[in-house]
Amino acid sequence: MPQQEEVQRLIGNIKSAFAAGRFPNYIEYIRFPKYKNLLPDTKIQFDFPFTVFTGLNGTGKSSALHAIFGAPRGQSTGNYWFTTQVDPIHQDRKEPNCFIYGYKESGAIAEVLKTRINSKKHGPDYWEPSRPIAKYGMVKPADPALTRYPTIEKEVVYLDFRSELSAFDKYFYFGNFKISSTLNSKQAVLRKYSKYLKDAIDHESIVTVRNRRNKAPEALSATALTAISKILGKTYEECVLLSHNFYGGMEGLTAYFKTDAINYSEAYAGRGEFAVVKLVHEITEAENNSLVILDEPEVSLHPGAQIELKLYLLQQVLAKKLQVVISTHSSNFVEFLPNEAIKLFYSNDESKFVVKNSCNYLEAFSNIGIELDESRKSSILVEDKTARLILERVIDDLGADFSLAFNVRFLAGGSEMMYKTAAVYAQEGELKKFLMLDGDKRKPLFNPEDFTVAEAGNLPVLKAKLQTVTGVAFNNMGFRVDGNASGGNPTQQKAAVIQYLGFVYKNLGYLPGQIPEETIWDEEYVTKTLEANGYTVPTFDPSDYKDNILAFAELMFGDREESSNDSAKKLLIREFIRVKGEHYTNIVETLTKFKDATAA
Numbered sequence: 001m002p003q004q005e006e007v008q009r010l011i012g013n014i015k016s017a018f019a020a021g022r023f024p025n026y027i028e029y030i031r032f033p034k035y036k037n038l039l040p041d042t043k044i045q046f047d048f049p050f051t052v053f054t055g056l057n058g059t060g061k062s063s064a065l066h067a068i069f070g071a072p073r074g075q076s077t078g079n080y081w082f083t084t085q086v087d088p089i090h091q092d093r094k095e096p097n098c099f100i101y102g103y104k105e106s107g108a109i110a111e112v113l114k115t116r117i118n119s120k121k122h123g124p125d126y127w128e129p130s131r132p133i134a135k136y137g138m139v140k141p142a143d144p145a146l147t148r149y150p151t152i153e154k155e156v157v158y159l160d161f162r163s164e165l166s167a168f169d170k171y172f173y174f175g176n177f178k179i180s181s182t183l184n185s186k187q188a189v190l191r192k193y194s195k196y197l198k199d200a201i202d203h204e205s206i207v208t209v210r211n212r213r214n215k216a217p218e219a220l221s222a223t224a225l226t227a228i229s230k231i232l233g234k235t236y237e238e239c240v241l242l243s244h245n246f247y248g249g250m251e252g253l254t255a256y257f258k259t260d261a262i263n264y265s266e267a268y269a270g271r272g273e274f275a276v277v278k279l280v281h282e283i284t285e286a287e288n289n290s291l292v293i294l295d296e297p298e299v300s301l302h303p304g305a306q307i308e309l310k311l312y313l314l315q316q317v318l319a320k321k322l323q324v325v326i327s328t329h330s331s332n333f334v335e336f337l338p339n340e341a342i343k344l345f346y347s348n349d350e351s352k353f354v355v356k357n358s359c360n361y362l363e364a365f366s367n368i369g370i371e372l373d374e375s376r377k378s379s380i381l382v383e384d385k386t387a388r389l390i391l392e393r394v395i396d397d398l399g400a401d402f403s404l405a406f407n408v409r410f411l412a413g414g415s416e417m418m419y420k421t422a423a424v425y426a427q428e429g430e431l432k433k434f435l436m437l438d439g440d441k442r443k444p445l446f447n448p449e450d451f452t453v454a455e456a457g458n459l460p461v462l463k464a465k466l467q468t469v470t471g472v473a474f475n476n477m478g479f480r481v482d483g484n485a486s487g488g489n490p491t492q493q494k495a496a497v498i499q500y501l502g503f504v505y506k507n508l509g510y511l512p513g514q515i516p517e518e519t520i521w522d523e524e525y526v527t528k529t530l531e532a533n534g535y536t537v538p539t540f541d542p543s544d545y546k547d548n549i550l551a552f553a554e555l556m557f558g559d560r561e562e563s564s565n566d567s568a569k570k571l572l573i574r575e576f577i578r579v580k581g582e583h584y585t586n587i588v589e590t591l592t593k594f595k596d597a598t599a600a
Helices: 003-019 059-067 167-174 185-200 222-234 271-286 305-319 359-367 387-398 414-428 459-470 490-507 516-520 525-534 545-557 563-579 584-599
Strands: 027-034 041-045 050-055 097-104 106-119 123-130 156-160 238-244 252-258 263-265 291-295 323-327 340-346 353-357 378-383 406-411 434-436 508-512
Touching: 041 353, 050 059, 050 305, 050 359, 050 563, 059 156, 059 291, 059 323, 097 291, 106 323, 156 271, 167 185, 167 252, 185 238, 185 323, 222 271, 222 291, 222 305, 222 584, 252 271, 263 359, 271 305, 305 323, 340 359, 378 387, 378 584, 387 406, 387 516, 387 563, 406 584, 414 434, 414 490, 434 584, 459 490, 490 584, 508 584, 516 545, 516 563, 516 584, 525 545, 525 563, 545 563, 563 584
Parallel strands: 050 323, 050 340, 156 291, 291 323, 378 406, 378 434, 434 508
Antiparallel strands: 027 041, 027 097, 097 106, 106 123, 238 252, 252 263, 340 353
């Protein structure tokens, strides 16, 4: 199944489960009355269980992750944000750094406030659950026995892929070393103590030498191995994880891999390989409904592995009802996600960090500096050049959300060619292709989800519906079905028609008016423009909009040539967009429907 289809299938299933309330103990939102450099009162909604923070470096993404990490009981934002002599945290007692999050308790929202305080018992970076504060818009619990709502209880998995180092890398690159009479290099230390590590792996035992030892080795499950193999694109027969402090007394994790060709430890594995193993293992072991926080999971992973990791995470969100929050600069983690899953971080003119809670993935690409090519955009096919001109100008007027999402293409051959082209799109699952026909082609549309069992199984009925929608007979549509003596496999024919009807139901729209020239014609504007330029206003034919525009062009530009006609149309379109009348609104509604379909 193509990546986009698989992502959208998973997203649809997650949305259904989320709407049905199958994600209990869920953080609905987090808001920040005052927190670091975020704009005061910033609020981040978690309207989808797989949330992606994206934006340029230094716009507060990791800071927001640290706050979310500190939300559940037993966790503290102070683990990651703390004061030092070099970077002291200055805060006003009356306006301390704090955050508020909401979760559902017996169907109603319960809000929890956590405030950074200087505690004699817990130190200067203690985040204390506090009573509700009215100036933050909080209310007391309905139960008079409670002074505050309890903090949410939720297991947390937090991985910063920039700092996920194996035992070998920790010691080799960052460990302390002193030359001794028997050990004259870090390599010598690794050689000496690796034999104890090997014994522990081979005998599945705990080995102790002096003050160094390992914990019990843990073999990954077959399910975890399958997931890792798919993400990384290679086959693993076995993987053993081992926590120990053999290397320089530093606590670390070793991964020992077995493939059909070689066996090796993390010393010969890539950092991305090690990080994926650790992530999959931790998610496998995590409880259902856990909170999973990942900071830059794309680090050291090739693009194909990033895509497979996103699919794996979406699968686990659905299977284990996880709440996953990611910070990333990678287009592969953002692409095809619904708008509500993407939170765009950026700096405002006052250098405060702002969060846009709903963002099209193409807009996110643009903001993080990824050059967009037209193939990433959704295509809207139209049957004439005037329609293309109108849509292009309206899309530009609607701003980046639309201009980054769509390109408009003129397809020669009229509406019949567009209907036939849609047959290819429908069978190929090209969900990013849309059709906009002139209003005079408007016909009834059918939603296959509303068909009865009898209708869906009756080929003549389906073919009749197809001809009603398109005016084209089944045999002339160009559907790809296996041939037989009767002209085609009936089961495949039915499937093709149902797929096609579903495609055009969602991906077909019509311009208002019978033809594009009627859509933009504005006699009052034309009259004022001609009079202002000293021309005598002719009598316009109320039914011949094409000729009316040609007459307008001839007076304004001296002839009826194509270039003059186009210039007249551009004047009318400019006024059409300025006025934003009923026809403009109808086009925007159709474009919004298309845009929503790309994010579904």
